[in-house]
Structures are given as structure tokens and as C-alpha cells.
Amino acid sequence: MKLYNIKENDEQVSFGQAVRQGLGRNQGLFFPAELPKFDDVDALLAEDFVTRSSKILSALIGDELSADKVNSMVDAAFQFPAPIKSVKDGVYALELFHGPTLAFKDFGGRFMAQSLAAVSDGGKITILTATSGDTGAAVAHAFYGMEDINVVILYPKGKISPLQEKLFCTLGKNIHTVAIDGDFDACQALVKQAFDDAALREEIGLNSANSINISRLMAQICYYFEAASQMSKQERENLVVSVPSGNFGNLTAGLLAKALGLPIKRFIAATNENDTVPRYLETGKWEPKPTVATTSNAMDVSQPNNWPRIEELCQLKGWGLDTLGKGKVSDEQSAESVRDLKAQGYLCEPHGAIAYRLLDEQLQDGETGLFLCTAHPAKFKEVVDDILGSDIDLPGPLAKHAAMELLSEDLANDFNALKEVLRRVQ
Numbered sequence: 001m002k003l004y005n006i007k008e009n010d011e012q013v014s015f016g017q018a019v020r021q022g023l024g025r026n027q028g029l030f031f032p033a034e035l036p037k038f039d040d041v042d043a044l045l046a047e048d049f050v051t052r053s054s055k056i057l058s059a060l061i062g063d064e065l066s067a068d069k070v071n072s073m074v075d076a077a078f079q080f081p082a083p084i085k086s087v088k089d090g091v092y093a094l095e096l097f098h099g100p101t102l103a104f105k106d107f108g109g110r111f112m113a114q115s116l117a118a119v120s121d122g123g124k125i126t127i128l129t130a131t132s133g134d135t136g137a138a139v140a141h142a143f144y145g146m147e148d149i150n151v152v153i154l155y156p157k158g159k160i161s162p163l164q165e166k167l168f169c170t171l172g173k174n175i176h177t178v179a180i181d182g183d184f185d186a187c188q189a190l191v192k193q194a195f196d197d198a199a200l201r202e203e204i205g206l207n208s209a210n211s212i213n214i215s216r217l218m219a220q221i222c223y224y225f226e227a228a229s230q231m232s233k234q235e236r237e238n239l240v241v242s243v244p245s246g247n248f249g250n251l252t253a254g255l256l257a258k259a260l261g262l263p264i265k266r267f268i269a270a271t272n273e274n275d276t277v278p279r280y281l282e283t284g285k286w287e288p289k290p291t292v293a294t295t296s297n298a299m300d301v302s303q304p305n306n307w308p309r310i311e312e313l314c315q316l317k318g319w320g321l322d323t324l325g326k327g328k329v330s331d332e333q334s335a336e337s338v339r340d341l342k343a344q345g346y347l348c349e350p351h352g353a354i355a356y357r358l359l360d361e362q363l364q365d366g367e368t369g370l371f372l373c374t375a376h377p378a379k380f381k382e383v384v385d386d387i388l389g390s391d392i393d394l395p396g397p398l399a400k401h402a403a404m405e406l407l408s409e410d411l412a413n414d415f416n417a418l419k420e421v422l423r424r425v426q
Helices: 015-021 041-045 049-064 067-077 105-119 134-143 162-168 184-196 198-204 214-229 249-259 276-283 307-317 331-343 350-362 377-388 396-402 415-424
Strands: 002-005 012-014 030-032 084-088 091-095 125-130 149-156 175-180 239-244 264-271 325-328 368-373 409-411
Touching (some): 012 015, 015 049, 015 105, 015 214, 030 307, 041 049, 041 214, 049 067, 049 214, 067 105, 091 214, 125 134, 125 184, 134 162, 149 184, 162 377, 175 184, 175 415, 184 415, 198 415, 214 249, 239 249, 239 350, 249 264, 249 307, 264 276, 264 350, 276 325, 325 350, 331 350, 331 377, 350 368, 350 377, 377 396, 409 415
Parallel strands (some): 091 368, 149 175, 175 409, 239 368, 264 325
Antiparallel strands (some): 002 012, 002 030, 084 091
16 A cells, blocks of 8 residues: 655655554644555445454555455454434444444554554654543553553543543553643644654654554544445435534545445434634635633544645545535524434433434435434533433443543643653653
8 A cells, every 4th residue: 555645745665664653754744645446335335343344454555465364454443333313314423433342443542553463663652642632542542552562642631521531541651641822723732843854753653543543543434434335225325424523534534435435325424612613614715713611521622633635635636625515503503403313202411412413404404414423422421411401320341430630741832841741741
């Protein structure tokens, strides 16, 4: 598999290099030089989740890793289901929260851990990543206890849910968590600064586990196929998918699934008040505003890092950006949708409710709707309980970590201070 740097096309790397390196020169994202196309999608969808995902990922990676090796990696990473649940006639929820940290990032995080182990040259590695909530837990648990890999996770202090924080800030060992005095975009900017420091990158073996890492993104392609496999052929031929979007890795993966042959009719990019992309699609002007804190905090991103990949793919495939559905949803509106879904017998949290609301508004007659539920409602217990007047039970993993002590350190939004932390944890 060859990948090129979107910003500097002459930089071309292998899958292994892209996984180890994370970002290209000038903070450029890596993108596949060629995309396979599955002609007999129905036959592929008839396979079980692991077998199908292994074929998809093996076709993407090519002969760099054997089919048997990729199958063992997928088998180790995807040890939990991604079921769809019927909410009402013609509308399904794709539940991506049945992994160990109860969020969709478990798929990408665990496959990245397997990928890095497969392509590692044996040297020490420092994983540096920023999280707006769910990435941190998925990455922390995926890499916890792995030899010669240190993980440093930056998150915006006071801007993620207490239970999200507990799930990844209580592990210790090779997992180091840092609460930054700033928003998610500030955390992400610090990560980019670290990657721009060539000497530091070399000194500590720097890598990132954000969705900028191609292995994470590739893993996410697989659950779009899994969702379609649980529908009838007629339903999936007119499928509209609504994606709650923050850093836009999830939507990128969905569009890649379409490029590989999955017959998705169209997508809806659903955001909260941090609506840089919907405004861009409306006006053609990229004008990020200061990030606003919302009840859907994992989507509190004003400068989504994966958007260049979406533009690159749409340009390559000749897909007009105007074919993307879009919209923003306020906290009040997302709360209304949480209540609406509960009235229909489905318990959801604000991120999934945002995707549902825009799907419900934009779905046309004869179409099948699918919205992504990216996290277990209990991860946002305080918000959901307040909206519904309920008392959600905590699943086992959350109950366990809720009682544990936070191990994070506070840090100013300062790159030199971060460098000291990165060197100290070696």
C-alpha cells in the first residue's frame, strides 16, 4: 500500500511508514494512492464481521502484510459487535459502543495498536494524541501495558464529561494523561507542534493515535459495511447515513466505504454549534470560529483535522461537496431529540441524537436512514439524566473506573511545558 502526503504529494510512504509516522511533512495527512473496488459487494456483505473486515483491510494494505496476519490483527481488535437497532420504520441506529471503552473509537484504537505492533522496528515509541472525550479512553485501553510504548493523552481541562475522564485518566503505568488549560483545538495544535519538531520526534519516537493515523481511519470503514450487512438488499440500496461529526474521521471513513463499493446513497454531516463545515458547504468560505462548549463535547471541534481527506477523496471521485447533507443542532434541539428517541423506546445521548435529528429532517420517501451512535448513553450520564429526569445505570467498565483516583496532571497551553512532559515519561 502506497500513501501520499496530501500537502506535499512527492512524499510517498508505505502503510508501515504511515502508521509509525502518523503525519507527513508540513503536517500533511496521508492518503491512499489507490483505492480497491469490490465488485461483488453482496457476497462481501454475506461474510461475518471479522472475515469481511479482514478482506477489506487486506485489500487496502496490499502485500505489505499477509492476509493471515491482517486476519489475526482484525480478530484481536474487533472482539465486539456493531449491531443496528430499529428505531422506527426505515430508520436504524448503528451502535458503536459495545467495546471496552463504550465508544466507536475502540475499533480504530485497537486496530491501530495491532498495526503498530505489526510494523514496529523494535524501537521505543511515544504515542501523543489529543482527545475531545472518547479517543483518549480507546487509545489508553488499546495500548495499556504494551512494552516500549508510552502514551501521552492531552485533553481540555473541564471540557469532557467526568465519566469520560475517569475511563482513561485512572490507568497509570505507560498511560500518561494531561489536562490542558484550553479547548480541544488547543490540544490538537500542541500535537501538531510536536510533530513539527523534527529533533523531538526523533528523540522520543513520536507517533499519534488521533484519526490522522491512517490505520485508525481504515478500521472505521469496516463498520459501515457491517451495518449494511444487517439490512435487506432493498434497504441498503437507498441508504442515507447521518454522521455526528467533530474531527470528521468518521465521515471520512464512511466516504471511503462508499468509494470501495458500498452503495450508500448520500451522507449527512451533522454538527453541533461548532459548525465550520456546514457553513463552509453553504458559503464556500472556511471560517472557523472559537470553539463553543456543548453537551456533545466530543464534537466540540472548530478546525476538523480530517476535512482535507474528504476534499481529496471527493475530488478524486468527482463527487461534488454539494451532495453532502449538512446541518447544525443546538443543545436544546439535541435534548429534544434525546427525549423524542426515548419516547420511541430508544435510549440515546446528545451525539447520536444530533445525527438522528438531521436524518429525520432530511430523509426522503423510499430512503432507509442510518444514524451513528458513537458512545454509550452512560458516558454522558449527567447530561442524559438531566434531560430525561432519569438515573442511568453505569455499565461495568464505567462503574469500575468511576471509583478510581484521577492520575492526570494539569498543564498550561504551552509547547515547551509539553516537551518537558514528553521527555520525562520516557
